[in-house]
Amino acid sequence: MNCVHCGKTLPNGSRRDRAYCDHNCRALGSYYRRKAGIPPLPRWQHPALTSDNPALRSAAALAKKLGEANGWSPSLVLCAMDGLTAVLEHRPPGKPVKLTEVRRRIPRHASSFRVAEVLARLELLEDDSASAIRSWIDDRTAELPAGFADDVRAWLLVLLDGDSRAKPRSRTCLYAYFGGVRPLLENWATPRDHLREITVSDVTAALSPLCGWQRRNAIAALRSLFRFAKKHGLIFANPTTRLSSEDIPRSLLPMTDAEVLAVQRIAVTPAQRLIVALAAVHAARATAIRSLTLDDLDLPNRRITIAEHGQRLGELPYQTLLAWLDQRRATWPKTPNRHILINAKTALGTGPVSPEYLKRHLLHQGVYLERIRGDRVLHEALTVGADPLHLTLVFNLSHTTASNYATIAQNLLDDQTGVRRDTVGGESGRS
Ligand SMILES: [Zn+2]
Numbered sequence: 001m002n003c004v005h006c007g008k009t010l011p012n013g014s015r016r017d018r019a020y021c022d023h024n025c026r027a028l029g030s031y032y033r034r035k036a037g038i039p040p041l042p043r044w045q046h047p048a049l050t051s052d053n054p055a056l057r058s059a060a061a062l063a064k065k066l067g068e069a070n071g072w073s074p075s076l077v078l079c080a081m082d083g084l085t086a087v088l089e090h091r092p093p094g095k096p097v098k099l100t101e102v103r104r105r106i107p108r109h110a111s112s113f114r115v116a117e118v119l120a121r122l123e124l125l126e127d128d129s130a131s132a133i134r135s136w137i138d139d140r141t142a143e144l145p146a147g148f149a150d151d152v153r154a155w156l157l158v159l160l161d162g163d164s165r166a167k168p169r170s171r172t173c174l175y176a177y178f179g180g181v182r183p184l185l186e187n188w189a190t191p192r193d194h195l196r197e198i199t200v201s202d203v204t205a206a207l208s209p210l211c212g213w214q215r216r217n218a219i220a221a222l223r224s225l226f227r228f229a230k231k232h233g234l235i236f237a238n239p240t241t242r243l244s245s246e247d248i249p250r251s252l253l254p255m256t257d258a259e260v261l262a263v264q265r266i267a268v269t270p271a272q273r274l275i276v277a278l279a280a281v282h283a284a285r286a287t288a289i290r291s292l293t294l295d296d297l298d299l300p301n302r303r304i305t306i307a308e309h310g311q312r313l314g315e316l317p318y319q320t321l322l323a324w325l326d327q328r329r330a331t332w333p334k335t336p337n338r339h340i341l342i343n344a345k346t347a348l349g350t351g352p353v354s355p356e357y358l359k360r361h362l363l364h365q366g367v368y369l370e371r372i373r374g375d376r377v378l379h380e381a382l383t384v385g386a387d388p389l390h391l392t393l394v395f396n397l398s399h400t401t402a403s404n405y406a407t408i409a410q411n412l413l414d415d416q417t418g419v420r421r422d423t424v425g426g427e428s429g430r431s
Contacts, residue, residue: 004041005029017044048081055124056088063118076114076348083110084118096126100135111348133160133171140178145189152178152185155228175363180214180221195226196235203239214262219243263367270324271341272361274317279369281314282306283376283395286369290352293338297321309396374405381409 001010001018005025010018019041020026033040048060060081067077083106087097097119103112119125137160141153156178162168169177184206192198203222210218222240229235267276278284278292288307296305297313299321304313313321324340332347339352346353362369377395381387391402 005032016046019044046078046081048085051085051089053089053091053093055091055093055122056084059084059088059118059122059124062121063114066114066118066121072114076111079107079110080114080118082107083112083115086110087115087119088124094124096124098126098128100128100132108344111345113345113348133174137174140182144182144185147193148185148189148195151195151229151234152181152225154232155225158228159224172359172363175359176217177221177224180217181225184218184222195229198226198235198239200239200242203243207243263372266367267362269361270320270327272367274320274324275341275358275362275369276367276372277314277317277320278306279372280376281317282311283373283380285373286355286358290339290341290355290358292340294340295338297340307396311394377405378409381405 001014002008003010003021003025004019005028006021008021010021020029030040046060048056049064051057051060063077063080063084066072067074067080072080083102086106087102091097099112099116102116102119102125106112106115116125134157137153137156141149141156144152156174158166159169159174159177160171187206188198188202192202207215207218207222219240223243226235226238226240230238263276267273275289278289279286282304284306292304292306298304299313299318302313302318303310304317305311321340328335328340328342332342332344335342335347337346337348337350339346339350341353341357343353343357358369377391377397380394381391388399388402388406391397391405392399395402397405
């Protein structure tokens with residue numbers, strides 16, 4: 001691209017509608033044009049609007065119309081046209097675009113939501129997001145050592161769809177199970193080539209460094225995997241039949257050092273660290289974290305309002321907040337969204353991030369927010385001496401939940417002093 005007046009090459013990365021190299025050339029160019037009586041240059045328009053592909057042309061026109069009707073900013077309209085170009089340009093007419101393809105192929109700056117909206121109105125969108133979990137299974141299992149990949153894939157698909165004996169399992173269950181077995185399979189891959197070569201001592205050795213929920217999760221996942229393999233004749237003997245998870249109480253026992261370390265290792269991005277800090281210090285729930293807005297913050301006075309409950313902002317959340325807000329400002333300087341946590345999609349609107357956002361950032365990596373949150377409440381209960389009223393006030397819990405925590409704390413305290421050895425019961429903690 002060259003300057004219309006002086007012919008100098010315009011710098012790389014210039015706006016696409018740029019015609020002159022500087023203000024001088026613009027002024028001179030326009031002066032000479034008017035003097036010669038030449039009509040002004042036609043306004044720059046997105047190439048999609050004049051594309052040879054009729055589908056792309058009408059999609060771009062619709063994007064422009066929708067933008068005008070719904071108050072999209074000019075750049076949002078152009079970005080949507082970029083997205084439409086990416087998916088429609090070389091597509092035979094009338095062939096629909098899959099939603100997952102939209103998400104995968106459009107450029108980063110385009111909004112998949114707007115592009116999908118335009119395509120849907122033209123009846124060119126095929127919503128295949130239900131199969132997104134299937135592509136997740138394909139992608140993740142393809143990364144596994146070759147000897148295990150097919151069996152693990154078949155196992156996850158049966159979990160997902162269910163079979164004659166078992167009901168379909170939730171996606172969360174799939175994520176958690178896969179997260180539980182993946183590191184073990186990767187470790188086994190060096191000496192072993194196939195599930196049928198895994199022995200009882202392999203299983204015991206792999207589980208020995210794990211404790212708490214990581215161990216529970218790994219045991220449940222391994223048992224499910226090997227039960228599946230046995231049933232389908234992939235292995236001769238099941239190495240997990242004697243495993244039991246009974247010895248790990250299903251409870252709100254304090255997190256072990258290993259668990260805390262694991263969380264620290266996983267939570268590395270500013271957003272992850274902020275979420276973990278809010279759960280670990282303020283016992284904030286996922287929903288409350290997602291719906292936090294800038295108006296809930298009073299940084300100069302170090303105060304925060306979580307789920308309508310004002311409190312002093314702890315040092316760790318304060319520091320992680322500053323780091324995240326820096327990144328947020330740098331990435332989305334002009335976002336109209338007042339929510340603290342935003343992503344490329346929600347930065348365009350005013351809504352909170354989806355529950356899926358937190359899952360992708362933490363649960364899929366093996367961090368259970370509820371577990372961290374429960375640990376915080378329990379820690380407080382142990383420190384101040386199991387007073388339900390105190391817990392209710394500090395964490396804004398219902399009385400029942402606070403009492404449950406207080407009872408668990410009391411049992412733990414009794415346990416430590418050897419007064420009583422009660423088993424800690426029930427997974428309470430939600431109110
Ligand atoms: Zn020039």
